[in-house]
Amino acid sequence: MDDSITLKGIKQGLLVTVKPDGRWTELSSRLMTLIDSQSSFFRGAQVTLSLGERELRRHELANLQTALAKRDVTLLAVLSNSAMTQASTRKLGLETQLEALAHLEGKGLEPVQSLRPPPIDPEEHGTTGVLVKRTLRNGRTVHSHGHVVVVGDVNAGAMIVADGDIIVWGHLRGTVHAGANGDEGAVVCALHLAPTQLRIAGYITISPDERRRKPRPEMALVRNGRIEAESWEL
Template identity: 25%
Template structure:
């Protein structure tokens, strides 16, 4: 059984391509989170400049007052160039869209989104490739290291899984991940993230498995 990753209560700032990602923890009082974010940004102020930022709020449920507070206490005072917001909470995503904010997944998946219908990808995904879909995703190939699949539904990989997959990406932990050869360091279902997995510790490494959430924890079931 995979162990759920402990909730991280620290703000994270990391680079990705031409953007910086500011990850706010899903738990804890918003005022403390914003204070931590200011400290992290102050330390990196010499490198930030006008670099575009993706502001990730995880599974935190934001209302209108919370969004305004983030703007007034963090974004505006620090003159942040926020390109996109990203949330894994459905209600927050709806609120941000209705408020006119640009969402990263909308930008990434424009032209590739087929709401509610299964998406079949008839090829392997290479490093740097990303699939985002509102529904189930079937990959007729492998998901190589450095590639990503985000689906609001279930994910099935008919090949090796080495990259990152996130089933139930809108916060639904009832979804599952099925793969023919599991070789990934981490998986995500709903708002839950597994610990990184060491190859030598898993008897099912490289084998067909189904991964789901049972009683709040990751469960790996080997397939015949």
């Protein structure tokens, strides 16, 4: 195989890079041949396509998507520097950037932006997440498709939305939504759990009126069809 098509495993599945030069019809059929030759490997795969400068029209992308779907391969996102390709991608309702990065850009959260696929212990599977090492003040919002860990306070007026868990090493006074994509198993933990509003998946609750109780670490989770808080300890 030549190097016009390369494969790489990423957190979101497979990253398929197709060189920006050469005829698209030829390259796309070469990609299909490649998939067919290793169909068991590709079956059920989630693919992100990286196209560089290549300009693709909507129907070209749609054809590719159909061809991939026939092979039980899902097209997740198309990364491209070309405005036309990006527009085509959006018209098909696909992501134009890798999710975990796209939603966190331009929020002034430096630690977040430098979040790349973490080269942790290769034995460890690893999950996506965001570490915020400062207090989230009023008006600040953090979105993540993974977990969110805050080392600092989350003040009233700040908001965290995560598909995974939310852990706050400090006072949690703002609004948080864990398991935002519907995961009822998500939890919210804080050294002092006093959120304005706490949501897990489709459940919503507010903090009970507890004036001046000594703060203690708590974990909120969904149990018996409602959100409950329990002491968070070993």
